Amino acid sequence: MSDTLNLTLKIWRQKSPSSTGKFESYKLNGVSTHMSFLEMMDVLNEKLIKENKEPVAFDHDCREGICGMCSMYINGRAHGPLKGTTTCQLHMRHFKDGETITIEPWRAKAFPVIKDLVVDRTAFENIMQAGGFVSVNTGSPADANSILIGKTIADEAMDGAACIGCGACVAACKNASAMLFVSAKVSQLALLPQGQVERTERVLKMVQTMDDAGFGNCSNTGACEAECPKEISVAHIARLNREYLMASIAGE
Amino acid sequence: MTSITKIFTPTVGRKVLMALTGLFLCMFLIEHLYGNLMMLYNDGGVAFNKYTEDMTHTLLIRIVEYGLFAGIIVHVVDATLITISNNKARPVKYAVNKQSENSSWFSRNMGLTGSVILFFLVVHLRTFFVAHRFLDAPETMYESVVIAFKDWWYCAFYIISVLFLGMHLNHGAQSAIHTLGMSNKAYAPLIKAGGMAFALLMTIGFAMFPILFFFNILK
Numbered sequence: 212m213s214d215t216l217n218l219t220l221k222i223w224r225q226k227s228p229s230s231t232g233k234f235e236s237y238k239l240n241g242v243s244t245h246m247s248f249l250e251m252m253d254v255l256n257e258k259l260i261k262e263n264k265e266p267v268a269f270d271h272d273c274r275e276g277i278c279g280m281c282s283m284y285i286n287g288r289a290h291g292p293l294k295g296t297t298t299c300q301l302h303m304r305h306f307k308d309g310e311t312i313t314i315e316p317w318r319a320k321a322f323p324v325i326k327d328l329v330v331d332r333t334a335f336e337n338i339m340q341a342g343g344f345v346s347v348n349t350g351s352p353a354d355a356n357s358i359l360i361g362k363t364i365a366d367e368a369m370d371g372a373a374c375i376g377c378g379a380c381v382a383a384c385k386n387a388s389a390m391l392f393v394s395a396k397v398s399q400l401a402l403l404p405q406g407q408v409e410r411t412e413r414v415l416k417m418v419q420t421m422d423d424a425g426f427g428n429c430s431n432t433g434a435c436e437a438e439c440p441k442e443i444s445v446a447h448i449a450r451l452n453r454e455y456l457m458a459s460i461a462g463e
Numbered sequence: 464m465t466s467i468t469k470i471f472t473p474t475v476g477r478k479v480l481m482a483l484t485g486l487f488l489c490m491f492l493i494e495h496l497y498g499n500l501m502m503l504y505n506d507g508g509v510a511f512n513k514y515t516e517d518m519t520h521t522l523l524i525r526i527v528e529y530g531l532f533a534g535i536i537v538h539v540v541d542a543t544l545i546t547i548s549n550n551k552a553r554p555v556k557y558a559v560n561k562q563s564e565n566s567s568w569f570s571r572n573m574g575l576t577g578s579v580i581l582f583f584l585v586v587h588l589r590t591f592f593v594a595h596r597f598l599d600a601p602e603t604m605y606e607s608v609v610i611a612f613k614d615w616w617y618c619a620f621y622i623i624s625v626l627f628l629g630m631h632l633n634h635g636a637q638s639a640i641h642t643l644g645m646s647n648k649a650y651a652p653l654i655k656a657g658g659m660a661f662a663l664l665m666t667i668g669f670a671m672f673p674i675l676f677f678f679n680i681l682k
Binding site: 221223234284286287288292313315318319320321383385386387388390418419421422425426427428429430431432433434437438444445446448449450451452453454455456459 | 474552555561567634637645648
């Protein structure tokens with residue numbers, strides 16, 4: 212089996228948020244199967260720079276699957292074909308020699324394209340600012356483990372906290388809904404004693420901010436869970452709905 | 464309590480409204496199937512006709528009937544509003560999108576299956592409900608059933624529509640429970656299996672009648 216691939220890359224190119232983009236095709240030969248997808252993109256960009264062409268803009272940061280910056284829609288799948296991985300953790304061995312790979316940015320009204328494959332995910336920041344926090348008293352640091360939390364609750368909260376905010380859930384959802392993201396963040400704090408103070412206010416504000424950003428409605432297709440690189444369960448969405456209903460009925 | 468007015472306005476609230484009306488319509492389906500089962504007595508429609516007559520003369524049923532039509536209208540209007548906002552949420556579509564890799568066909572096509580059911584409902588109401596309630600059909604309700612299911616195309620249309628109903632319920636029933644927050648990791652597989660069982664039961668329950676009548680097993 213050969214260790215290199217010859218690929219055709221069909222990439223979305225868009226100069227600015229306001230300009231209309233289009234697909235451009237690039238031939239890239241001798242791609243090592245051991246490369247990550249982003250390293251393959253680096254190779255392409257070096258080639259483009261040498262040819263005096265504009266390199267492809269794409270988001271990336273840690274390249275170890277925890278920062279949530281990389282965000283490509285590869286061959287019709289968020290973060291590519293592999294389950295439970297970010298684009299940076301996707302390796303070229305999962306592609307075939309001679310394959311045409313279509314690479315698009317996340318598509319959602321709430322995630323406008325900044326350039327090429329880079330989208331603006333400020334909407335997620337706004338949702339977090341609306342309620343994704345706990346209030347902590349200042350002063351001398353509190354003792355660690357002064358509040359004991361049961362293992363099952365801690366595990367469930369951690370499942371929600373595993374969200375890296377990459378936006379794959381929105382990208383994969385047929386309605387561009389942000390419910391998995393918001394539910395993971397609401398869950399994580401609603402489950403823990405530290406999150407109780409803002410509990411009712413939080414869910415109402417975060418859902419309101421989500422709506423204002425122009426995300427779609429959840430229709431429980433489960434596409435988000437299937438494409439989430441952290442494999443966050445849609446059970447969090449049920450919890451968000453529960454929290455929301457309780458807050459609406461019993462809230463101040 | 465100021466926020467109670469806001470329950471049904473944003474995304475979550477709209478979905479809750481879909482779920483509540485959907486489950487209400489599911490309860491109606493059970494009641495409707497219960498009525499249909501009267502025809503299995505094969506007594507020339509005595510039990511079935513008595514049941515339909517009793518239904519029209521019960522005050523509570525007449526009140527619920529208005530609720531039922533309201534439920535259908537709210538379910539359809541809300542679905543339309545949700546679909547419009549969903550389309551707005553993704554103005555530029557993907558060139559390549561492999562949705563079959565991450566979600567079921569049923570879950571992605573509730574609008575299609577729902578539209579077929581709505582069309583069926585109009586025809587179905589015209590054949591039975593409107594004919595008897597408003598147009599004073601000379602035959603009994605049971606005779607209307609016998610006449611309708613003599614036509615092979617009416618039977619085919621009925622069975623295909625019921626199949627679409629089954630597809631709609633397969634996703635809809637469990638989705639509604641999820642939307643109302645009554646699900647977690649432990650119960651989710653049970654709720655999904657229950658939704659599928661309900662969908663199958665309703666499909667078989669309703670679809671058997673055109674077959675039984677067409678082949679003269681019921682007369």
